[in-house]
Amino acid sequence: MSDALTGAATGSPAEVPEWPMPRAEGCPFDPPPALRELTAEKPLARVRIWDGSTPWIVTGHAEQRSLLGDPRVSVDERLPGFPHWYEGMAAAVDYRPRSVFNSDAPEHTGFRRIMTRPFTFKRVEALRPTIQKITDDLIDTMLAGPKPADLVEALALPLPTLMISELLGVPYKDHDFFQENAARGIAHNVSAEESMRTFGALNEYLVRLVERKAAEPADDALSDIAAFVTSGDISVSEAAMMGTGLLIAGHETSANMIGLAVVALLEHPDQLALLRDTDDPKVVAGAVEELLRYLGIIHGGQRRIAKEDIEIGGEVIRDGDGIIVELFSANRDAHVFPDPDALDLRRENARHHNAFGFGIHQCVGQQLARVELQVVYGTLFRRIPTLRLAEPLDRIQFKHDRLAYGVYSLPVTWK
Amino acid sequence: MKITVEQDKCVAAGQCAATAPDVFDVGVPPLERSREWGRDEDGVVVLLTDDPPAELADDARDAAAVCPALAIHIAQ
Numbered sequence: 001m002s003d004a005l006t007g008a009a010t011g012s013p014a015e016v017p018e019w020p021m022p023r024a025e026g027c028p029f030d031p032p033p034a035l036r037e038l039t040a041e042k043p044l045a046r047v048r049i050w051d052g053s054t055p056w057i058v059t060g061h062a063e064q065r066s067l068l069g070d071p072r073v074s075v076d077e078r079l080p081g082f083p084h085w086y087e088g089m090a091a092a093v094d095y096r097p098r099s100v101f102n103s104d105a106p107e108h109t110g111f112r113r114i115m116t117r118p119f120t121f122k123r124v125e126a127l128r129p130t131i132q133k134i135t136d137d138l139i140d141t142m143l144a145g146p147k148p149a150d151l152v153e154a155l156a157l158p159l160p161t162l163m164i165s166e167l168l169g170v171p172y173k174d175h176d177f178f179q180e181n182a183a184r185g186i187a188h189n190v191s192a193e194e195s196m197r198t199f200g201a202l203n204e205y206l207v208r209l210v211e212r213k214a215a216e217p218a219d220d221a222l223s224d225i226a227a228f229v230t231s232g233d234i235s236v237s238e239a240a241m242m243g244t245g246l247l248i249a250g251h252e253t254s255a256n257m258i259g260l261a262v263v264a265l266l267e268h269p270d271q272l273a274l275l276r277d278t279d280d281p282k283v284v285a286g287a288v289e290e291l292l293r294y295l296g297i298i299h300g301g302q303r304r305i306a307k308e309d310i311e312i313g314g315e316v317i318r319d320g321d322g323i324i325v326e327l328f329s330a331n332r333d334a335h336v337f338p339d340p341d342a343l344d345l346r347r348e349n350a351r352h353h354n355a356f357g358f359g360i361h362q363c364v365g366q367q368l369a370r371v372e373l374q375v376v377y378g379t380l381f382r383r384i385p386t387l388r389l390a391e392p393l394d395r396i397q398f399k400h401d402r403l404a405y406g407v408y409s410l411p412v413t414w415k
Numbered sequence: 416m417k418i419t420v421e422q423d424k425c426v427a428a429g430q431c432a433a434t435a436p437d438v439f440d441v442g443v444p445p446l447e448r449s450r451e452w453g454r455d456e457d458g459v460v461v462l463l464t465d466d467p468p469a470e471l472a473d474d475a476r477d478a479a480a481v482c483p484a485l486a487i488h489i490a491q
Binding site for chain 2: 068069112113116117119120121122123351352356357358359360362366367370
């Protein structure tokens with residue numbers, strides 16, 4: 001069914017372009033030109049993915065919000081025709097327990113309520129001093145070490161990983177194991193299989209930790225979650241999956257935002273000056289929203305499947321069609337953001353970006369991410385005003401082929 | 416304006432409170448651990464005023480637009 005194309009605009013099967021698509025040489029910060037061409041006339045179009053299927057890719061801001069809030073659109077990856085990210089995800093679908101990531105309301109609602117408590121707006125605000133201290137310590141260590149330094153290894157990756165371990169309640173003695181595996185899971189030269197094995201090992205660790213927290217609760221998120229195991233609401237496996245999910249979803253993403261923003265700001269010195277020279281937390285917060293919009297790191301496309309026919313953007317998505325919601329493109333939708341490809345840290349409506357998604361699955365950790373980014377962007381360039389890249393831009397290794405965009409390493413130096 | 420919120424739809428994203436703090440708040444979970452499981456109001460939207468003054472109207476509309484659950488309704 002998903003191979004049957006409708007409408008003149010989509011062309012014959014042989015003309016359906018492949019997804020993912022590459023960014024332009026020399027334009028590491030802009031969406032793939034081929035995607036912009038493909039969706040110039042209508043905010044959605046067919047693409048061909050790894051398994052030969054031809055889901056819809058949706059790039060329009062309004063259309064994305066409509067679909068992500070539509071109960072006819074499902075995240076249930078068990079449904080036939082679901083457009084999995086890659087072969088490994090499809091192969092392991094029966095081994096993944098039910099979670100927020102793969103269930104719809106009302107099943108999703110219960111899982112979500114268990115996970116949101118540590119991430120609410122006010123709880124996260126209370127973590128700001130801890131985030132500041134970790135950031136300051138990591139910067140101190142980097143400054144005391146050799147030049148050039150790798151900003152990813154020194155700051156961008158350890159900060160969010162440490163925060164997630166704190167939040168979850170990973171014991172201090174296990175922090176190194178946790179961090180090493182978290183880093184290995186996302187490393188450059190690691191195959192998809194090795195990555196899944198590494199996260200599998202972390203999941204195993206979390207199963208044991210959940211059992212300990214159920215027996216001896218402490219003041220942390222895993223204990224909160226473990227109590228729902230004790231009450232019989234969820235299984236140990238589902239609880240561990242929540243913890244693994246929070247780790248996977250929350251460390252590389254923030255790390256990518258930190259690394260990528262440093263590159264972007266160094267490429268836009270007038271914007272950097274604005275950020276570096278401000279004392280106003282509102283200006284920093286606004287800058288974070290614009291960087292979330294402009295960098296749009298979630299660029300592989302969130303995966304969904306239609307449970308009924310849906311008319312949208314001048315097309316009809318049929319029951320059973322795969323849907324790819326390419327969030328980055330919506331952040332550059334000129335209908336919403338005038339001069340969308342310009343980085344403007346004072347942009348008034350930056351907060352309307354889709355960087356964290358939309359609908360009931362919108363990122364659980366978004367407020368934590370915001371505070372982490374506000375602290376880092378507000379601290380780094382004040383502490384190190386002469387920070388600069390130690391390699392030319394064209395030598396920087398961007399994560400072109402990963403679901404979340406960023407840089408693998410970032411050699412920096414300073415005076 | 417007349418604002419209503421649907422707490423059942425709320426996913427505790429907190430964007431309303433971040434956008435219009437004088438109009439929306441979030442239920443504050445207790446810092447010490449609570450054993451009252453099933454308290455759905457943690458982090459969930461709390462409407463501070465259903466008819467904010469004119470100078471807060473734009474912020475209120477912004478908050479309704481960014482709510483991921485479409486749980487905030489504004490009638491003029």
